């Protein structure tokens with residue numbers, strides 16, 4: 052099993068979108084619990100790390116690595 056990689060400032064996609072219709076969340080706090088903020092309505096939620104890893108679908112944009120995943124998307 053591969054562990055999900057994510058970092059502070061990353062924009063992630065969850066399995067379930069926020070009720071506001073956006074499915075982009077910014078990681079704003081790392082620790083035992085992860086705090087993510089909806090990029091659209093700025094609502095933030097605190098989720099236990101394990102639960103976050105289960106609910107997170109993928110990292111859309113990495114704050115540190117830039118565009119490492121796919122070349123030439125822009």
Ligand SMILES: [Zn+2]
Pocket residue numbers: 069070071072073089090091092093094
């Ligand atoms: Zn929202």
